[in-house]
Amino acid sequence: MQRALSATRMVGNRPNFPEWYQNVVREADLAEPSPVRGSMIIKPWGYGVWELMQKDLDRRIKETGHDNCYFPLFIPLSFIAKEAQHVEGFAKEMAVVTHHRLKMIDGKLQPDPEAKLEEPLIVRPTSETIIGDAFSRWIRSHRDLPLLINQWANVVRWEMRTRLFLRTAEFLWQEGHTAHADAEDAMKETLKMLEVYRDFSETVLAMPVIPGEKSANERFPGADNTYSIEAMMQDGKALQAGTSHYLGTHFAEAQNIRFQNDAGELSYCHTTSWGVSTRLIGGVVMTHGDDDGLRLPPAIAPRQVVVVPMLRGKPEDAEVLAFCETLVKRLSEQTAFGERVRALLDTKDIRSAEKRWNWVRRGAPLIVEIGPRDVAGANVTYMRREDLRDGDKVRSHSQGVDAFVANVPAMLSEIQATLYREAKTRLDSNITRDVKNLGELSEYFGAAAADDDDAVEFKGWVRAPWSAPTGAALRDGGN
């Protein structure tokens, strides 16, 4: 049994951060690589986290006036071709469907040459074009605007280099698409959703971010402006955690999305799109993980309290189990973050010590251990995942069962707040603010660019003047 996932615990000083990340993803039972290159299998614990993210974000999207719908996975090649920048941006990474039938030829199953599609279909890398096509039919009048749509879907981008959650060939996301009568309204929408993402990330994921505009070279293909929220990972690097785009009239012009204004004149709509993806799970790992594995913010923990009975194969086991069942039932009647507390009794027939560590690695916020002595004294013994260790020792707490049950909602809130505070402190204290020009910037990051071994020094971020509108000269700035 490994005792820790890496040797050091200092932020920014993990000897091999990417390796640590992969270990946590595996040990926390979040996901595993699939037989298909670049794609992953999201396991129940990881998918449970995604479902909770979805649920909360979906509510926010609806509260801001958007309706969900679903557009097809396949997009006609000609649709993509309509917007020049869009083509240029995505052409290199598209999966293409060319046949609709397999045939056994020379003992080998292969696409039937006679079943070739007249027009190839591409697997959506994003849905601007196919949704725009629908918008062009749905929108006639200024009374149809704004049109506010969202979809939860999978998309495919044939990436050269993939990492679980952070960049996979196929990933899950939501993509919002809206159409507006003028630039001002569309820009308002773009910034509104950026703010939705910021608040969601900070309050639900406990992941502080910096919202801002991306430089021209980092813009979404076909956008006039791209905004993002950026989070700082424990290696000091930035993770683009969500984007919101003002698309101007580019897609409207390419796809003829027009409306008649109150004067009877036809004009092009201004559109937006915005999305967050399963990458957020990777962000949570790299924000909150430690040497013992994952630490999940309670708001997105599929199980917030896990009860591990200390069974010894003796008659008193029955009492222990009965006590635990009652405890879980009472916990499930409590409310935290506006929902029932998610509690689990882990009865799997393995050693209880191993069970405990499984839940530690998965990041369950509260882990409760119940033995005969607890039952006799009506106590619970528990650990808080966000504050697991006292030096090398595991910090174990004891409390009367009634008080514990009543305290769980408050403790979950505290854990959520503590995780946020730790990350926020890290973010704030690792932004260097006294860099004034490109020379100082190069000097600060210095050798980092020439590094080719694992030991990349922790540099954090730099706040520096920005050479708008291109940002090209300063693009090594780290954010």
Place this chain on the structure above:
RNA sequence: CGGGGCGUGGCGCAGCCUGGUAGCGCAUCUGGUUUGGGACCAGAGGGUCGCGUGUUCGAAUCACGCCGCCCCGACCA
């Protein structure tokens, strides 16, 4: 796609230089002993040594080719 590294039971590795058909730790299974805690003893199962071709009496080990994975870079949610 450029540079570097690596593919040996589920996981982590040794063996390769100096060819003689596999070994360790953890995990798994069985039995026993333990029991406020990441147990101990004994036994067992599990490997086409990434794939292919070649050299050789003999290849995990040598040569060539291919595939895959990881890191850095470029690009991206």
